[in-house]
Amino acid sequence: MNIVVLVKQVPDTATERKLRPEDHTLDRAASDGVINELDEYAIEEALLLKEKHGGEVTVLSMGPDQATDSIRKALSMGADKAVHLNDDALHGSDALQTAYALSKALGTLEFDVVVLGSESTDARTGIVGAALAEYLGLPQLTLAGKVDIDGGSIRIQRQADYGYDVVEAELPAVVSVVEKINEPRYPSFKLIMAAKKKPVQKLTLADVGIEVPGDPADAEVGLAAAATEVVDAAAAPPRAAGTIVKDEGEGGLKVAEFLSAKKFI
Amino acid sequence: MAEVLVLVDHVDGEVKKVTTELLTAARRIGEPSAVWVGDGAEEGAARLAEFGAAKVYVAPAELNDYVVAPTAELLAKLAQESSAAAVLVSATAANKEIAGRLAVKLGSGVLTDVVALDVDDSGPVAEHSVFGGSVVTHARVRTGVPVIAVRPNSIAAAPAETPGEAAREAVTVELSDAAKAARVVERVQQEQGERPELAEAAIVVSGGRGVGSEDFSVVENLADSLGAAVGASRAAVDSGWYPNQFQVGQTGKTVSPQLYIALGISGAIQHRAGMQTSNNIVAVNKDPEAPIFELSDFGVIGDLHKVAPQLTDEINRRK
Ligand SMILES: Cc1cc2nc3c(=O)[nH]c(=O)nc-3n(C[C@H](O)[C@H](O)[C@H](O)COP(=O)(O)OP(=O)(O)OC[C@H]3O[C@@H](n4cnc5c(N)ncnc54)[C@H](O)[C@@H]3O)c2cc1C
Ligand SMILES: Cc1cc2nc3c(=O)[nH]c(=O)nc-3n(C[C@H](O)[C@H](O)[C@H](O)COP(=O)(O)OP(=O)(O)OC[C@H]3O[C@@H](n4cnc5c(N)ncnc54)[C@H](O)[C@@H]3O)c2cc1C
Incomplete structure (x- = not known):
């Protein structure tokens, strides 16, 4: 079985994340890049599927040069090879353009299952999986807390507020995962060494069949052509300092007074 | 006035609070039309009227037999037929997915997890709280019908000065094969208790x-x-x-x-x-x-x- 896992490099949530003042896109120089957390769960699930059903796991990432670090990390977890879609014209693509570009890159690969995270930690739109299924015309098996494949059929538990839905489809399919699905493995020293030799294929937009016209506004991807536009960005105003008291036996009563003044009780 | 489609969140005929928030926001953009998928619209219509819904499009429950795609196809059809000025949904995980597929179909932009919504000459302007709340941005959709997913509890719901008619209109959509590819075969309800739902709770x-x-x-x-x-x-x-x-x-x-x-x-x-x-x-x-x-x-x-x-x-x- 051929499994493609989508991996996005995001700024480390533990650092101060910024947007670039000139175009309101992510300031990648401001923070260290790491693998989007849920994508580690996606990689783990891809590896588990491979262990069970055989086949190959290919990492697909779209991003600038430094995304290579995250690609190597994904390979060191045990993926077999990687494809890196890297083209300056992608800069500033919005969520749908990202899904479109990924769908075109997937068009150059053979796969039975595409596994991805259900949400990134930077932009957090949570729509790439759904949009990808729409572009590819494939079954959308998103928000999966459990995945089972049996021959050509796939079944997942799709997380919902009330519990979950059991969803079935035929392969190939797009699967996004939530945190409860598994526990990602740590790369072993041996795998880290092996990962250095694993093949990483570089693709440009031309390679995946996306034309880059002279006027960027006519393109299918990139900032100038995006259907959404960030008009301004600013640091959030600081919250007014609150009242902090030490509990000397009456802490609960003091909270009650605060809640009462605010009309909650 | 242009129609603004609002996808209704409801449980057993009861309209969720977030829908009243969306209708309130929709009135700033145009005339709200509610879109109800499944049963219970008769019971829910009065509440939608109170918040200004002029129409309630009612689609059959079968749309929910498949994951997300049918509702996106329905909304795409309604948005095109009514030349809608915008489509609003609540920013739940599933509704954001609907928004994403809908925007692809309409060739529009999509804004998710919006915390405040204004309107200026060029249309809706959405506020986002990003990077763990440390940065506030404003964004707009520049191409196509704006598709906007709004975080529950972000907009103060207010009844309309003149209630809408909430005239019910049965609608349906011929689903594509692709929309029927992911089948919901079972719904499993887990213990929920009496407490309010997390995302909606005051x-x-x-x-x-x-x-x-x-x-x-x-x-x-x-x-x-x-x-x-x-x-x-x-x-x-x-x-x-x-x-x-x-x-x-x-x-x-x-x-x-x-x-x-x-x-x-x-x-x-x-x-x-x-x-x-x-x-x-x-x-x-x-x-x-x-x-x-x-x-x-x-x-x-x-x-x-x-x-x-x-x-x-x-x-x-x-x-
Ligand atoms: C990519 C990523 C995503 C994450 N996503 C989430 C997320 O969605 N949600 C989330 O919550 N975390 C998330 N985390 C984890 C997050 O970084 C923290 O580890 C987590 O929030 C800590 O939970 P905590 O505050 O309960 O525990 P701790 O940080 O251990 O804090 C416990 C607190 O309890 C206090 N305490 C202990 N005993 C008492 C007592 N008897 N009375 C009063 N106070 C007491 C301590 O002083 C301490 O401040 C994520 C981390 C990463 C890297
Ligand atoms: C603060 C901020 C806010 C934004 N708001 C919006 C908005 O409202 N509307 C909009 O259209 N765009 C928005 N964008 C742009 C959008 O986030 C990017 O285009 C992004 O690449 C895709 O969206 P996401 O990360 O939210 O995807 P999500 O749907 O949250 O990601 C889900 C999964 O998709 C996969 N994936 C996503 N991107 C890649 C990639 N580059 N390579 C490989 N796999 C990937 C990963 O597996 C990931 O776990 C925003 C960007 C920022 C920085």
């Missing part, structure tokens, strides 16, 4: 590692005294003390209630990402240096096992 009481054990009753009792929902930090969820679907934060639910009470939660950036836009924040933590106090309107430095039960008793006494 008050949320959350417990963290400081709760110390899987006995979460200290959190639940306080929540119940306030009619609140219960949430949990990831540390509490990872420890197996509280179920996964109650996790608040970066990789859990985003909540924006009137009041958020954090018990034994340090306030890590990833937790803040899920609760920072709450109106009032109260924290109880034994560590005076805990970052949660930086965003608290009221904080108590102390043992939550003493402070929370005293608070619960006091609330119950005042009732």
Whole structure:
């Protein structure tokens, strides 16, 4: 079985994340890049599927040069090879353009299952999986807390507020995962060494069949052509300092007074 | 006036609060038309009228037999037929997916997890709170019909000055094969209890590692005294003390209630990402240096096992 896992490099949530003042896109120089957390769960699930059903796991990432670090990390977890879609014209693509570009890159690969995270930690739109299924015309098996494949059929538990839905489809399919699905493995020293030799294929937009016209506004991807536009960005105003008291036996009563003044009780 | 489509969230014929918020926002853009998928529209129509819905499009429950795509196809058809000025949905995980597919179909842009919505000459302007609440941005859709997913509790719902007619109109859509590819074969309801739903609740009481054990009753009792929902930090969820679907934060639910009470939660950036836009924040933590106090309107430095039960008793006494 051929499994493609989508991996996005995001700024480390533990650092101060910024947007670039000139175009309101992510300031990648401001923070260290790491693998989007849920994508580690996606990689783990891809590896588990491979262990069970055989086949190959290919990492697909779209991003600038430094995304290579995250690609190597994904390979060191045990993926077999990687494809890196890297083209300056992608800069500033919005969520749908990202899904479109990924769908075109997937068009150059053979796969039975595409596994991805259900949400990134930077932009957090949570729509790439759904949009990808729409572009590819494939079954959308998103928000999966459990995945089972049996021959050509796939079944997942799709997380919902009330519990979950059991969803079935035929392969190939797009699967996004939530945190409860598994526990990602740590790369072993041996795998880290092996990962250095694993093949990483570089693709440009031309390679995946996306034309880059002279006027960027006519393109299918990139900032100038995006259907959404960030008009301004600013640091959030600081919250007014609150009242902090030490509990000397009456802490609960003091909270009650605060809640009462605010009309909650 | 141009129609603005609002996808209705409902349970057993009852319209959820977030839908009244969306209708309120829709009135700033044009004339709201509600889109109801499934049964119960007869019972729900009065509430939609109160918040200004001129029309209620009612689509059959069968759309929900497949994942997300049918509702996107329905909305695409309605948006095209009515030349809608915008489509609004609540920013739940499933509705964001509908928004994404819909925007692809319409060739539009999509804005998700919006916390405030204004309108100027060129259309809706959406506010986002990003990077764990540290940055505020404004964005617009420049191409196509704006598709906008709004976070529950972000807009103050207000009844319309003149109620809408909420005239019901049955609609349906010929589903494509692709839309029927992912079949829902079973719906599993897990224990829900009587508490309000986390994302919608006006008050949320959350417990963290400081709760110390899987006995979460200290959190639940306080929540119940306030009619609140219960949430949990990831540390509490990872420890197996509280179920996964109650996790608040970066990789859990985003909540924006009137009041958020954090018990034994340090306030890590990833937790803040899920609760920072709450109106009032109260924290109880034994560590005076805990970052949660930086965003608290009221904080108590102390043992939550003493402070929370005293608070619960006091609330119950005042009732
Ligand atoms: C602060 C901020 C806010 C934004 N708001 C919006 C908005 O409202 N509307 C909009 O259209 N765009 C928005 N964008 C742009 C958008 O986030 C990017 O285009 C992004 O690449 C895709 O969206 P996401 O990360 O939210 O995807 P999600 O749908 O949250 O990601 C889900 C999964 O998709 C996969 N994935 C996503 N991107 C890649 C990639 N580059 N390579 C490989 N796999 C990937 C990963 O597996 C990931 O776990 C925003 C960007 C920022 C920085
Ligand atoms: C990519 C990523 C995503 C994440 N997503 C999330 C997420 O969605 N949600 C989330 O919550 N976290 C998330 N985290 C984890 C986050 O970084 C923190 O580890 C987590 O929020 C800590 O939970 P906590 O505050 O309960 O525990 P701790 O940080 O251990 O804090 C416990 C607090 O309880 C206090 N305490 C202990 N005993 C008592 C007592 N008796 N009375 C009063 N106070 C007491 C302590 O002083 C301490 O401040 C994520 C992390 C990463 C890297």
